[in-house]
Amino acid sequence: QVQLVESGGGLVQAGGSLRLSCVASGLTFGLSAMGWFRQAPGKEREFVAGLNWSGGSTYYADFVKGRFTISRDNAKKTVYLQMNSLKPEDSALYYCAASRLSRGTSDQYGYNYWGRGTQVTVSS
Secondary structure, three states, rough: OOOEEEEOEEEEEEEOEEEEEEEEOOOOOOOOOOOEEEEEOOOOOOOEEEEOOOOOOOOOOOHHHHEEEEEEEEEOEEEEEEOOOHHHHOEEEEEEEEOOOOOOOOOOOOOOOEOOOOOEEEEE
């Protein structure tokens, strides 16, 4: 059974930073592309960042480029999202996702497994 468990969310002031982590189990992590998505109340879930199986290729939504960094540690079966210069509009429930494919994608339908999410709230 595949499990993705996110952590690291919380309340932070605008301009601050948070580091999200997602620990995976039950899948061949080292072969799986991983991604982060987010969903704010009343809005659709949207892609934030993704990377391929090795971490050599990364993908970002335009609204986080230069502020967020996605990375992975295959030995620890963990993917990270470093979020800097946070804005109130970044407030959302952040989800970790895993794909059966090795290449990364920004398409949520390219991911097969999802965590329950970790809440990020940015105050102004």
